[in-house]
Amino acid sequence: METRVEIINHKRFRPYVIGTAQMEKLYTGMRWGEGPVWFADLEMLLFSDIPNDRILRWAEGAGVSVFRAPSNHANGNTRDRAGRLLTCESGARRVTRTEADGSITVIAESYHGKRLNSPNDIVVSADGTVWFTDPDYGILSDYTGDKAESDIGVCNVFRVDPQCGQLSVATGDLVKPNGLAFSPDERILYIADSGASHIEGGPHHIVAFDVNEAGTLSNRRVHAEISPGIPDGFRVDMDGNIWTSAQDGVHCIAPDGELIGKILLPEHVANLTFGGRKRNRLFITAASSLYSLFVGTKGALRP
Template sequence: MESPFEIVDSRFRRYALGNVFIEKLHTGMRWAEGPVWFGDGGHLIWSDIPNNRMMRWVEGGGVSVFRSPSNFTNGNTRDRQGRLVSCEHGARRVTRTEYDGSITVLADSHKGRRLNSPNDVVVKSDGSIWFTDPPYGILTDYEGHKSEIEQDGCHVYRIDPESGQVAVAAGDFDKPNGIAFSPDERMLYVADTGASHRDDGPHHIRAFTVSESGILSGGEVFATIEPGLADGFRLDTDGNIWTSAGDGVHCFSPNGDLLGKVRVPEVVSNLAFGGPKRNRLFITATTSLYSVYVGAVGAGRF
């Protein structure tokens, strides 16, 4: 069987394991997104946005529906207590699923106006929650509910861990999308996928320096994705970014060099590290959920 790895830089050889292959774990979605690994439960949860549901995969136990309807949930992560945090296109909000299954609204507005359609989310070690808010969920009725934009743009927001106040962290994006911290949390990476609706739109990842008080600076282009978009991405413990692209998953070094690719037969939307050793890459790609083992370990607690 042909290797799924394409080595662009020799440094990628340590991550491109021999004798591994892409596994298709499930198919039948309309647009799979937002994978998040629950190591303590041994399962993966992800979104099937147009079908308005969330799915769960268990090793040896197959796939089941986790939540339906899901308010057209897109991106998911876990907070420092292990609770599920989700971005809901349909309700235009960020929520937390409590241990008992009840749902707490973390953010649904800014300055008295409804958010656009929160897309992806990450939680910092201080408990602050950072999310992107492009308009994808309100442009049509396919991934949410067609509605007017109430905000003055598409921004990156920060939810304060103490007060719960929602504030703009970065306001110079076309369509902010994927978001993740470096392992030491000194850098915040945010994708801009404006090329989805404009031929000359951005299709890159930007890198911001994060101050101790949570203020962002910089924001230079870290890497441009070709082909496709950096819809969602994660980092490994070496600081490499593994991001979605049109031809699979692209791996970039901490200084922005393209190291290699994981070829996937469908357009990739997002990914997450999981498995007992966090060395298994779970990939949501259009209609299917795939996985592949790599020589990298995902950053993060879970």
């Protein structure tokens, strides 16, 4: 299909646009696609179809098949330092790890004896710390989880200590924390606040925090406002640019917060990741479809 690109800053964004690369629709038929994660060793992509309660698998030449169903309304996915799949199970209100033998280990499901809301997106830092967002989307209706009241009464970003497994609050400052990713050097943690999805006049921006040596966050600031729509999932490339979901496609945000370009799509984009043999293929989960596009940059080694 035709690749539609909007170049806003020619000098900064044009090097990332490959003129002969075509947007590819790899699959359609989802109700809300999310959580793409690339497995370089297996040359496959896993991604979630939340309302259909399944995790799907895509591989070049093999198409799409079901990886796990039911999936407890799986949402965000990533890999840990050992290459194991970590999943935010929106329906079960927990974070799990899939072991090498296929068994499931629960990483987090409660905080101070109270159930989590609906874990949404997840990343792992170089030291093995697991970071995840816990908005209330999965308990607002029966569509992407099970409707319920929040036990903890707040939407947090959590971190799981890699040594003892202790769960702690990284920040409780956001209305509806959503996607998250580190800068390439892991000195900055970016987090989407998509509160405008349900709150009139609510936030629709990506905030940045400095990551301190102890793993605590400080110096909260708004990095970029996303419009139209809200920021959901996003990833960072090797140059420090943020490639984020938006209502009209994928927006590319420079390290200084400038919107430098867009990849336009006919569907509301939910999430994306870098993959392929050279990490230069952008895999995009939109409302009903999975797309891909080769770009002139590579994803950061750590998501």
